[in-house]
Amino acid sequence: MDPITLLTFFVLSVFVGFEVVSKVSSTLHTPLMSGANAIHGIILVGAVIVAGQAESPLVLVVALLAVLMATVNLVGGFVVTDRMLQMFGGRKPAPQRADAEDAR
Amino acid sequence: MTILSSELTAFLYLVAAVCFILALKGLGSPKTARRGNLVGAFGALLAMIVVFLSTELDNIALILAVIAVGTVIAVPASRMVKMTQMPQLVALFNGVGGGAAALVALLELEHSDTIGAFLAVAFTVLIGSIAFSGSVVTFLKLQELMPTRPIVFAGQAIVIVLLLVVGLSAAALIVLDEATLAGLGLAGIKGTAAVVALAVGLVLGVLLVLPVGGADVPIVISLLNAGTGLAVAASGLVLSNTLLLVAGTLVGASGSILTREMAKAMGRSVTGILFGAFKGGSTAGSTVASDRPVRSSTAEDVAILLGYAQRVIVVPGYGLAVAQAQHTMAELATTLEAKGIEVVFGIHPVAGRMPGHMNVLLAEANVPYEVLQEMDEVNPQFKTADVALVVGANDVVNPAAKSSPGSPIYGMPILDVASARQVVFLKRSMRPGFAGIENDLLFEPQTTLLFGDAKESLTKVLSAVKAL
Numbered sequence: 001m002d003p004i005t006l007l008t009f010f011v012l013s014v015f016v017g018f019e020v021v022s023k024v025s026s027t028l029h030t031p032l033m034s035g036a037n038a039i040h041g042i043i044l045v046g047a048v049i050v051a052g053q054a055e056s057p058l059v060l061v062v063a064l065l066a067v068l069m070a071t072v073n074l075v076g077g078f079v080v081t082d083r084m085l086q087m088f089g090g091r092k093p094a095p096q097r098a099d100a101e102d103a104r
Numbered sequence: 105m106t107i108l109s110s111e112l113t114a115f116l117y118l119v120a121a122v123c124f125i126l127a128l129k130g131l132g133s134p135k136t137a138r139r140g141n142l143v144g145a146f147g148a149l150l151a152m153i154v155v156f157l158s159t160e161l162d163n164i165a166l167i168l169a170v171i172a173v174g175t176v177i178a179v180p181a182s183r184m185v186k187m188t189q190m191p192q193l194v195a196l197f198n199g200v201g202g203g204a205a206a207l208v209a210l211l212e213l214e215h216s217d218t219i220g221a222f223l224a225v226a227f228t229v230l231i232g233s234i235a236f237s238g239s240v241v242t243f244l245k246l247q248e249l250m251p252t253r254p255i256v257f258a259g260q261a262i263v264i265v266l267l268l269v270v271g272l273s274a275a276a277l278i279v280l281d282e283a284t285l286a287g288l289g290l291a292g293i294k295g296t297a298a299v300v301a302l303a304v305g306l307v308l309g310v311l312l313v314l315p316v317g318g319a320d321v322p323i324v325i326s327l328l329n330a331g332t333g334l335a336v337a338a339s340g341l342v343l344s345n346t347l348l349l350v351a352g353t354l355v356g357a358s359g360s361i362l363t364r365e366m367a368k369a370m371g372r373s374v375t376g377i378l379f380g381a382f383k384g385g386s387t388a389g390s391t392v393a394s395d396r397p398v399r400s401s402t403a404e405d406v407a408i409l410l411g412y413a414q415r416v417i418v419v420p421g422y423g424l425a426v427a428q429a430q431h432t433m434a435e436l437a438t439t440l441e442a443k444g445i446e447v448v449f450g451i452h453p454v455a456g457r458m459p460g461h462m463n464v465l466l467a468e469a470n471v472p473y474e475v476l477q478e479m480d481e482v483n484p485q486f487k488t489a490d491v492a493l494v495v496g497a498n499d500v501v502n503p504a505a506k507s508s509p510g511s512p513i514y515g516m517p518i519l520d521v522a523s524a525r526q527v528v529f530l531k532r533s534m535r536p537g538f539a540g541i542e543n544d545l546l547f548e549p550q551t552t553l554l555f556g557d558a559k560e561s562l563t564k565v566l567s568a569v570k571a572l
Binding site: 009023026 | 120124125127128129131132133134137138140141142144145148151152155156159160161162163164166167170171173174175177178179181182183185187190191193194197198200201203204205207208210211212218220325326329332333336337339340341342343344345346347348349350351352353354355356357358359361362365366369451453454458459460461463464476478
């Protein structure tokens with residue numbers, strides 16, 4: 001792909017990146033960081049391509065190490081973010097809380 | 105396999121990139137956050153299917169097996185980690201991502217032929233390896249496998265500068281074209297230069313993170329996260345893969361903003377965090393306990409204070425989290441509410457180890473979202489509160505942030521607990537907090553201290569409140 005097209009992609013992505021996270025409440029900084037962390041695990045795509053085109057055993061071994069690391073980043077990142085967010089959204093209206101209201 | 109045409113591949117990568125944008129957008133609001141994360145995961149899954157169906161790949165069985173192994177490692181680790189240890193797990197995930205990017209770029213060196221691609225290789229190898237080793241150090245610090253205080257040795261700054269020079273020279277060798285290199289008698293040196301850059305990056309990552317104090321580590325994680333994003337973006341340039349370019353850039357850009365926001369919430373500057381320790385220990389502080397007189401008290405006295413209050417504001421800090429006392433705290437709040445006492449939680453933006461960490465911990469203990477109030481909401485309420493109960497927090501309520509310009513935390517917004525009628529601190533000891541500075545509030549007449557592990561103290565207070 002020609003450099004100018006790639007530069008265009010890059011510049012536009014920078015602006016989108018700035019835009020989507022500005023003015024986020026500090027409550028969500030941790031899950032947001034964790035989610036962004038998961039997204040860069042997509043380097044797995046690159047690792048798979050390199051491993052699939054490896055021509056020597058040494059390259060293959062190093063590439064497979066990259067595949068392993070990237071998988072841990074990608075899969076672990078999304079799972080741990082989901083676990084953090086379970087606590088936020090879709091929470092049952094806390095049963096013991098209802099008891100406390102009754103006791104008043 | 106190359107089942108998908110290149111147009112369809114590009115289109116599906118675009119869909120995946122849009123998923124990532126929607127994911128980041130969704131993560132910005134509590135209602136849509138979880139869905140946003142799932143959209144991101146869907147985008148990633150789609151991209152993985154596309155890469156297998158659109159590229160001519162050997163060793164597919166091996167690759168799939170390694171992905172399976174990675175999944176088997178990652179899923180239980182993320183499912184089982186304690187919520188208090190989550191920041192270091194995120195740091196570790198970030199590190200392996202950066203490492204993977206560095207390795208990918210290293211291996212793609214021999215397939216690269218343009219100046220742009222060589223530049224991208226050099227950048228990815230350096231930044232990716234810094235992110236890897238830096239993240240490992242943040243992990244060790246947060247896990248308390250090494251001291252959390254800033255570590256500086258004589259000549260560290262010089263060593264860092266020298267390493268930067270070596271790293272940049274190696275980068276230059278990677279970028280220069282073969283003809284020029286051959287003219288210099290350095291033909292075929294690119295591979296060696298890339299390995300040197302990788303090694304230099306690994307050492308630099310360690311040296312750059314060592315001087316960072318415990319409280320600032322989360323900001324560094326966020327910064328390294330942004331760095332990994334940019335490394336992934338650059339590896340997209342190397343592989344001419346637009347998805348990697350777009351996804352990596354998104355993370356790099358949003359991560360930089362996030363880092364700045366986090367630093368702002370703590371009243372710190374990013375450069376101050378990274379290089380502050382070199383300027384003569386501004387973040388070092390002391391960990392010596394003071395011997396000025398304080399009023400310490402028993403769990404029963406604290407229970408009486410709480411039990412006869414009208415309004416109680418709880419200020420939870422990291423001490424609550426390390427003691428795993430969030431469930432006991434939640435029970436105490438419920439018990440007090442059952443007695444008709446109004447309880448709210450005042451959450452400092454950086455309570456816990458990362459912004460928002462405390463909210464996650466309390467939500468895990470089933471504390472309703474509505475009673476968790478942010479600093480700006482809760483600060484005006486301290487004036488009408490009978491008791492401010494500070495559990496395992498120190499720096500975030502230290503009036504020095506407002507009153508003493510020389511203090512390292514000066515300028516950090518704090519919770520205004522000093523204006524409550526009574527202040528109760530549950531603390532392990534008189535040792536200062538992460539910032540290593542004494543808290544004058546501890547010596548004020550309206551302040552009562554209850555020493556001990558947060559969980560034990562809360563358990564005693566809870567049973568005393570029940571017995572009232």
